[in-house]
Amino acid sequence: MQDLRVQFFVSEGTVTAVDGVSFEVDRGEIVGIVGESGSGKTMTALSLLRLIPEPGRITNGRILYGEKDIAQMTDEEIREFRGNEVAMIFQDPMTSLNPVLRIGFQVEEAMAAHSRFTNQQSRDRVVPMLQRVRIPAAKDRVRDYPHQFSGGMRQRGMIAMGVSNEPSLLIADEPTTALDVTVQASIIELLRDLSRELRASVILITHNMALVASLCNRVIVMYAGRIVEQGPTRAIFKNPQHPYTWSLLRSMPRMDEVGHERLVSIRGLPPDLSKMPPGCKFHPRCRFRIDKCLTEEPPLAEVDPAQDARCWVLMKNIPNPEAEALK
Amino acid sequence: MAQAAPISQPEVELTYEVPEQVTLLNDAWRRLKRNRIALVGAVIIGILLIVALISIIWTPYPVWLQAVGPTYQTPSLKHPLGLDQAGRDILSRIMGGALITVEVGIGSAIILSLIGIPLGLIAGFYRGKVDTIISFFINIWYGIPDLLVALILVFVLSDALHLIPRGVLVIIIAFALTRWMDVARLVRGQTLSLREREFVEAARMGGARDFAMLTRHIFPNALGPIIVQATFAIPAAVLFEAFLSFLGLGLPPPTPSWGAMAADGYHGMDFAPHIVLAPTVALSLTLMAFNWLGDGLRDAFDPRMKR
Amino acid sequence: MTAQPAPTPTTDPTIKTALLRVEKLVKYFPAGGGLLARNIVHAVDGVDLAIQPGETLGLVGESGCGKSTLGRVIVRLLPATSGHIYFQDTDLTKVRGEKLRRTRQEIQMIFQDPYASLNPRMTVGDIVSEPLRNFGVARGRKADQRVQEMMRVVGLNPNFVNRYPHEFSGGQRQRIGIARALVLDPKFIVADEPVSALDVSIQAQIVNLMEDLQSKFNLTFLFIAHDLSVVRHISDRVAVMYLGKIVEIGPSDAIRDKPLHPYTKVLQSSVPVPDPDIEATRKPILLKGEIPSPVNPPNACRFHTRCPIAQPICSEVEPPLEKKENGRFAACHFAGQL
Numbered sequence: 002m003q004d005l006r007v008q009f010f011v012s013e014g015t016v017t018a019v020d021g022v023s024f025e026v027d028r029g030e031i032v033g034i035v036g037e038s039g040s041g042k043t044m045t046a047l048s049l050l051r052l053i054p055e056p057g058r059i060t061n062g063r064i065l066y067g068e069k070d071i072a073q074m075t076d077e078e079i080r081e082f083r084g085n086e087v088a089m090i091f092q093d094p095m096t097s098l099n100p101v102l103r104i105g106f107q108v109e110e111a112m113a114a115h116s117r118f119t120n121q122q123s124r125d126r127v128v129p130m131l132q133r134v135r136i137p138a139a140k141d142r143v144r145d146y147p148h149q150f151s152g153g154m155r156q157r158g159m160i161a162m163g164v165s166n167e168p169s170l171l172i173a174d175e176p177t178t179a180l181d182v183t184v185q186a187s188i189i190e191l192l193r194d195l196s197r198e199l200r201a202s203v204i205l206i207t208h209n210m211a212l213v214a215s216l217c218n219r220v221i222v223m224y225a226g227r228i229v230e231q232g233p234t235r236a237i238f239k240n241p242q243h244p245y246t247w248s249l250l251r252s253m254p255r256m257d258e259v260g261h262e263r264l265v266s267i268r269g270l271p272p273d274l275s276k277m278p279p280g281c282k283f284h285p286r287c288r289f290r291i292d293k294c295l296t297e298e299p300p301l302a303e304v305d306p307a308q309d310a311r312c313w314v315l316m317k318n319i320p321n322p323e324a325e326a327l328k
Numbered sequence: 329m330a331q332a333a334p335i336s337q338p339e340v341e342l343t344y345e346v347p348e349q350v351t352l353l354n355d356a357w358r359r360l361k362r363n364r365i366a367l368v369g370a371v372i373i374g375i376l377l378i379v380a381l382i383s384i385i386w387t388p389y390p391v392w393l394q395a396v397g398p399t400y401q402t403p404s405l406k407h408p409l410g411l412d413q414a415g416r417d418i419l420s421r422i423m424g425g426a427l428i429t430v431e432v433g434i435g436s437a438i439i440l441s442l443i444g445i446p447l448g449l450i451a452g453f454y455r456g457k458v459d460t461i462i463s464f465f466i467n468i469w470y471g472i473p474d475l476l477v478a479l480i481l482v483f484v485l486s487d488a489l490h491l492i493p494r495g496v497l498v499i500i501i502a503f504a505l506t507r508w509m510d511v512a513r514l515v516r517g518q519t520l521s522l523r524e525r526e527f528v529e530a531a532r533m534g535g536a537r538d539f540a541m542l543t544r545h546i547f548p549n550a551l552g553p554i555i556v557q558a559t560f561a562i563p564a565a566v567l568f569e570a571f572l573s574f575l576g577l578g579l580p581p582p583t584p585s586w587g588a589m590a591a592d593g594y595h596g597m598d599f600a601p602h603i604v605l606a607p608t609v610a611l612s613l614t615l616m617a618f619n620w621l622g623d624g625l626r627d628a629f630d631p632r633m634k635r
Numbered sequence: 636m637t638a639q640p641a642p643t644p645t646t647d648p649t650i651k652t653a654l655l656r657v658e659k660l661v662k663y664f665p666a667g668g669g670l671l672a673r674n675i676v677h678a679v680d681g682v683d684l685a686i687q688p689g690e691t692l693g694l695v696g697e698s699g700c701g702k703s704t705l706g707r708v709i710v711r712l713l714p715a716t717s718g719h720i721y722f723q724d725t726d727l728t729k730v731r732g733e734k735l736r737r738t739r740q741e742i743q744m745i746f747q748d749p750y751a752s753l754n755p756r757m758t759v760g761d762i763v764s765e766p767l768r769n770f771g772v773a774r775g776r777k778a779d780q781r782v783q784e785m786m787r788v789v790g791l792n793p794n795f796v797n798r799y800p801h802e803f804s805g806g807q808r809q810r811i812g813i814a815r816a817l818v819l820d821p822k823f824i825v826a827d828e829p830v831s832a833l834d835v836s837i838q839a840q841i842v843n844l845m846e847d848l849q850s851k852f853n854l855t856f857l858f859i860a861h862d863l864s865v866v867r868h869i870s871d872r873v874a875v876m877y878l879g880k881i882v883e884i885g886p887s888d889a890i891r892d893k894p895l896h897p898y899t900k901v902l903q904s905s906v907p908v909p910d911p912d913i914e915a916t917r918k919p920i921l922l923k924g925e926i927p928s929p930v931n932p933p934n935a936c937r938f939h940t941r942c943p944i945a946q947p948i949c950s951e952v953e954p955p956l957e958k959k960e961n962g963r964f965a966a967c968h969f970a971g972q973l
Contacts, residue, residue: 037834137924151925181697181926182863186905186919208835211864211907215914234911250909252839254868256891257908261868263846266839270804286836526752529712534766534815535739544765548756 005062005072007044007053016274018044018057020226023301026170031196031203033217033234035210035249039272041226042206046172048072049204050089051079066170085115088163092175094155098147104158105131105143111162118166126165134161135191153184157191164195171196174206189216210249214238222246225272225282228301232308242310242317244287265323281313288325289314356552359628366624372617380427387420392582400600410602412593416582418606424584425607429566429614431496432503436565437558439504440511445554447508448515449542453523463516466509474506478568479577481505494580499572503565514557518550552629559622563615570611586611653685653721654855655709655823660718662701662708666930674930678704680879681718683956688822691849691856693870693887695863695902699926700876703747706825706859710744711735722823740770743816747828749808753800759786760796763815772819785814788851790844806837810844817848825857830865842869863906867891875899878929878937881956885963895965897942897973920973936967944973 007019019041026032036042047053049064051071064071066086074082083089091097099107105127112123131139134157147155156176163171173192177185193216196203205217213220214234221231222243230243241247251265269286278285284294293313301311316322360366389396395415396407403410409418451462481502485491492498522528523546531545570587572578579585581592586607593603660682666674678701686692696702707713709720711727720727722742730738746752753762763782767773773781783793789810800808809829816824826845830838846869848854860866866873867887875883875890875898883896894900905919922941927933933940939949948968956966965971 037836154925181861183697183901183905183919183922186907187921189907190919190921209907210835211909211914214909214911215907215917238909238911249836252836253909254839254842254864255908255910256864256867256903256906257910257913258868264839264843264868266843267836268840270806271834271837526746526748527754529707530744530746530752530812530815531754531765532712533710533739533744535736535769535819536765537736537769540769544757545754549754 002045002049003063003065005045005048005064006060007041007048007057008060009057011056014275017277018226018274019048022062022223022226022228024221024228024231026202026204028169028202029196029200030219031193031205031217032219032221033205033207033213034221034223035207035213036223037208037271039225039274040223042223043174044226045223046089046174046204046206049170049172050083050087052089081115084111084163084168085117085166086168087170087172088166088168089172089174090156090159090163090176092178094152094159094179095147097159098155100147103144103146104150108158108161108165112165115166130161130165131158133195134158134164135187136161151184152180153188156180156184156188160188160191160195164199164201167199168201169199170202170204171199172204172206175208176205177212178207178209185212192216210238210253211255222249225277226274227282227311228309229283229312230308230310231301232305236305236308240305240308240317242304242308242315243283243312244289244314244316245283246310247316247322248288281311289316289319289322356625356628360624363624363627365620366628369617369620369624372613373621376426376614376617377430379423380430383420383423383427387417387423389417389420391420391424391584392416400596400603402600402602409606410600412589412603413596413600414582418589418603421584421589422586422606422610425586425589425610428496428569428579428583428585429611432499432569433562433566433618435496435500436503436568437561439500440508440561441554441558443504443508444511445515445547448512448517449519449547451512452516452519453538453542453546455520459516462512466513466516469506469509472506475568475571478502478506479572479575482572482577495583496569496579499569499578500565503568507561507564510561511554511557514553515550518553519546522546522549553626556622556626556629559618559625563618566611566614566618652687654688654723655684655686655857656719656721657682657684657709658719658721659683660705660708660720661716662704662713663716676929677879677932678929679708680932682876682879682881684874684881684884686823686855686857688855689849689853690871691858691869693866693873694857694859694876695861695866695873696876697861697902697926699878699929701879701929702859702861702876703827705876706744706827706857709857710742710825711738712744737770739766740772740819741822743819743821743824745809745812745816745824745826745829748832749805749812750800750832752812753808755800758797758799759803759811762800762811763796763818766815766819770819781818782814785818786811788817788848789814790840804837805833806840809833809841813841813844813848817852820852821854823855823857825859827859828861829858831860831862838865845869863902875902878927878932880937880966882938882967883963883965884956885965889963893971894973895959895963895970896938896967897944897969898938899965900973901943944969 003023005019005022006017009016009018022045034042034045044053048059049071053059059072062072108127108130109123112118112126113120118126128139128143131143136142136154136157150158177188180188189212192203205213207213217234219232220234220237222229222245224245230237230241230246237246238250241250248265248267252267254264267286272282280296281294281298284290287294291314299311299313301309304310304315319325393416396417397411397415399411399413399415401407401411407417407419409422412418447462451459482498486494486498528541528545531541569578569585573585573587574591576591578587581588589607590604596603660679662679664676664678666676682705694702704713708715715728718728727738760782763785764778767778767781782796786793791807791810830841833841842865849856858866858870870887872884873887873890874881875896877898883890883899890899891903894903901920901922907914920943924941927940935951935953936949939945942949954966954968956964959965959970
């Protein structure tokens, strides 16, 4: 993805949901895109499949899949592309599955629609597909309707539809947010195993940093439509350079914390995309800002090998950040 | 390590400013203003109201005065809408009719609400036996052929029992008694869903008594659909009165009800169409205006229609 | 967090120090609606709890376990099917009408949804002052002052009393809800998923706020949530709920370090930690099967259908919630063995 910009044109003006986002995903990588509301992470993912809802549009940038630019594809090409090369799993399986069609039929349809398999082949592959996503008693449940499944099972059904055509890229947008934590654990395990089996890349979009620590090789942190930091998972978690990443990590209660430390909260409010301040978009909430942050927006620059951050200050230049934060 | 740290003051001032106070009503008002047809309707209704008010103190000629000129006279400079079969100035009578229309329309809406809203609130809020009884009545009432029954009611109340003299009041009552369940059913539905909302639970936790919960929490949030309903009820009432008057069962002569005027002039359709035309057009415009406004209000209040 | 040692046994009726005691609380709902509903949802099926003054008891469980229902029954937004709720020696289940209304001055609730818990037609000032007017505690100017004080206390600018809820963000609305809960100076507050609907960066603000308020006003909290990380952080003790029953109670760190009940252990192993090194070494214990329906809970131990260490006795004899160690209770025949 190069320099992507997604904008929404509404009566009050133009809202820029994604601005100048560039990143790469290699084969077999699991990349996590982390952000809160207003970060633009979902729009970035939707743009990969050209699924931006009205009144939004991709107004700039290229999305290169191999040689082809997704942003420039014709409708025909996109349809072929979706579900075949790239599959997407959404947050709420209840609304993404057709409630009046049987699960087995929907999985079969997903395959038949992309002509990678003949109709007969598709039908034969349905039960093994459901078994692969670990739906118990798959043979019996093939004829069930979505409402007969629990939330976790429906999500597995969605995953089955998604991987049925053996895509090279799987995009999961908050796949476990609506699920209980025990179910979440099993879905994440499933995604991990599937990505290995299929040798597919995965883009996991979430607001839950702990999930990212568990599953992803690389992390991209987004804020207000921009990438503010990216790098290998270990580097980001052990050595975050952007104040937002740093504060986010310290604002989460952790199961493994020793004693009781006060959480470092990020003050202020989530960004309002229609009223962005000048300079760095995070500066209104940043404890470590300097004058330059108010006027000039920093570029995304390399701060360590393979790690980039968008900040004038950088956490490594702050002697005792904890003390600052608790003031 | 619970140090007595001051509670962090989020910079409320820094991070959000609100240009003007945007209440929900403001928002609905803005959306309404964008709806052209609804605005046209509102303007027509405005004119209707003004004319009605003016007619209380002044009309070009007294409404009941006959023979101010030759009967059936077509519109002229002196009488812009002409004269009717008794030589009365039609313009003046139209103005008087506007007042009747306003009285019937708004009066009906008020009585409908007075009956329907409390019943709906109580049924929806308390549920159980109370609701069963009220719902039972609502359902029974729907089976009644309302127009017929309203007619009978008017007859019974006025002519048979002489309880209420023939006039606007009896019509309003008859109409309200046959259509109250529209409002009641709507309010009941609203109440049923609102009472489960967290802010109602929170009100109960705050010690609010039942009456306060109904009046302060449930009713104001049900207002939107209620207003829309009332706006649609008005043309129904007006039409009802016109219909009655047309049949000769409505307001007694020489009351300048538009329906009565149309009825009176019906026989002269061939040679003096202006007599029927004036009240009919007035009636049609009024009905359309209320419907347009009602549609506009419904869209404006609909929380799902965010641009 | 208050410096309270692990409190005393929870099911001992002789304990007088508890602020709130729940005994054999049961809440059933008829399922399928109508007068002749044959199915019964066993939302809360015999719960015993005691909450000490000044402590935060966390109540954690997954969807359908009944924790929100339990919270609402305790504050009497829902009537109990059977059982007792003792608040300072008064049995709340026996209180009705006006007397019940009066108890609201002492027991309050913070709700989950910051968007639905505030009346959109009322100004923020009215919302926070309403409880004052309901009980005649303060009127007019005195009420206004109290409202402004409360807003300051929760970190909101008091100049905004005349604004409407929709003009505020989610986190700010939650603060308004907290101000409303505090305005009557209650002793006990049930917080039902107070941070679940908020962004992560805002959650920390509200968690810190609640901790500060607790020490400032000497509050006792029942903190209901599904997120074990948050619950463990803010609570002194944690109670774990499964299918309408409490399966374990203990000090929050002990629950985390050495869970006794298999379900607690599974929960704890499923919660990811924001540390890739640690996560690389962990493997969650996956549960088999689905959560049973509360209409038809399993016999004896409710967890036996999915428990990794279930034995025959688990489907025959229901394990009681009993003391396993000092201050720790679990309902399992094989506590600590997973």
